[in-house]
Amino acid sequence: MESAEMKEKFDVAVIGGGPAGSSAAITAARLGFNVLLLEAGSFPRQKVCGEFVSGEALSILAELIEERQFADAPRISRARIFVEEACATLPVAPPAASISRYNLDAALYKACALAGCVVRDRTRAQSAAPSHNGFVIRLESGEIFARAVINATGRWSNLVKRVPTTEQFIGLKGHFLEPNFSETCDLYFFGGGYCGVQPIGNGLVNAAAMVNPSVAKNLTSVFALNRDLKERSRRWKAAGDLISTAPLIFRAPMTSSDGMLLVGDAAAFLDPFAGDGISIALHSGRMAAGALGPFLLGTRTLDDAISRYDREYRRLIHPALNAAKRLRTLQRLPAGLRAAAVASLNIPLLARTAVRTTRVRSASLRTA
Numbered sequence: 001m002e003s004a005e006m007k008e009k010f011d012v013a014v015i016g017g018g019p020a021g022s023s024a025a026i027t028a029a030r031l032g033f034n035v036l037l038l039e040a041g042s043f044p045r046q047k048v049c050g051e052f053v054s055g056e057a058l059s060i061l062a063e064l065i066e067e068r069q070f071a072d073a074p075r076i077s078r079a080r081i082f083v084e085e086a087c088a089t090l091p092v093a094p095p096a097a098s099i100s101r102y103n104l105d106a107a108l109y110k111a112c113a114l115a116g117c118v119v120r121d122r123t124r125a126q127s128a129a130p131s132h133n134g135f136v137i138r139l140e141s142g143e144i145f146a147r148a149v150i151n152a153t154g155r156w157s158n159l160v161k162r163v164p165t166t167e168q169f170i171g172l173k174g175h176f177l178e179p180n181f182s183e184t185c186d187l188y189f190f191g192g193g194y195c196g197v198q199p200i201g202n203g204l205v206n207a208a209a210m211v212n213p214s215v216a217k218n219l220t221s222v223f224a225l226n227r228d229l230k231e232r233s234r235r236w237k238a239a240g241d242l243i244s245t246a247p248l249i250f251r252a253p254m255t256s257s258d259g260m261l262l263v264g265d266a267a268a269f270l271d272p273f274a275g276d277g278i279s280i281a282l283h284s285g286r287m288a289a290g291a292l293g294p295f296l297l298g299t300r301t302l303d304d305a306i307s308r309y310d311r312e313y314r315r316l317i318h319p320a321l322n323a324a325k326r327l328r329t330l331q332r333l334p335a336g337l338r339a340a341a342v343a344s345l346n347i348p349l350l351a352r353t354a355v356r357t358t359r360v361r362s363a364s365l366r367t368a
Helices: 019-030 055-064 101-114 219-223 227-233 277-296 302-316 318-332 335-344 348-357
Strands: 008-015 035-038 075-083 086-098 118-120 125-131 134-139 142-151 168-177 185-190 193-201 204-211 243-249 260-262
Touching: 008 019, 008 125, 008 134, 008 277, 019 035, 019 055, 019 101, 019 142, 019 277, 035 101, 055 086, 055 277, 075 335, 086 185, 086 193, 086 335, 086 348, 101 118, 125 142, 142 277, 168 219, 193 219, 193 227, 204 219, 219 227, 260 277, 260 302, 277 302, 302 318
Parallel strands: 008 035, 008 142, 035 118, 075 185, 142 260
Antiparallel strands: 075 086, 125 134, 134 142, 168 204, 168 243, 185 193, 193 204
């Protein structure tokens, strides 16, 4: 085995090239650090996702990539919730954008290289272990050394040990042609899950569902579980392959593991109906890179960086996670109570509160 002196050396290794990893890598590179971004797969690629980019996320996205790339993306200023016999309309302010993950992830990954990061796709990190003054990351082709590691490998990370949980769902997604589509984000709830539908441009809508596998295992079955969705989907024509992912698991948030900072879904999985998952990914990546800045400059310890990131995460992101968790309990209510709860969201104050509490609080990048 080659000696530590012969390994490639980096200030920061970011493992995982999705929105959270790209945000972390770009931020760290712009702070002047030598950054390696490792991605097990390649881009562009489809991803099971609602493709809802909240207004809070758009400000960070504009800092990471050229804003004009998605200037024509459909804007979403209203959301509708359908459950049993009830329907509620909620304002979305600031307006969100509907951006395909196929395009978004590829644009962010490209921006990493433009920012000066060393980017390597089709390169899986098999392990990352603390070593003298840093971490040794083992790849199939050898080992590299990094002073700090940001883990953005998602909810199934092979680099983090977690306690198994029994609450698991599957994710389903497809693009469909729809005549006269609504320019809203529509959420259709049913016993055991829900399906979100929104326009993505060019006459297409994205349908993404999270469902208990005992209830349904494909989108066709999902569409039949809500009266309004069943009727609407009759007009649809599939455009492209349908994709799925499993399991979707809700766990208590973790901000670090074995000295690595966790970002995006590796830290916590936000219930997709809240519509702020991409925002949390972008925010957490930027926060983690900023927290590591003083450590990499030699003015703070790694433990200080971990503590600072954890504090910021709890202050800015935990409230949104907790609010989404509380709203998710509505799915377990009897049908009549569920419908009454949704109908109450037509009260403007309650509607604004429901949207606001599930949004990440934005914060300026701090590195001091």
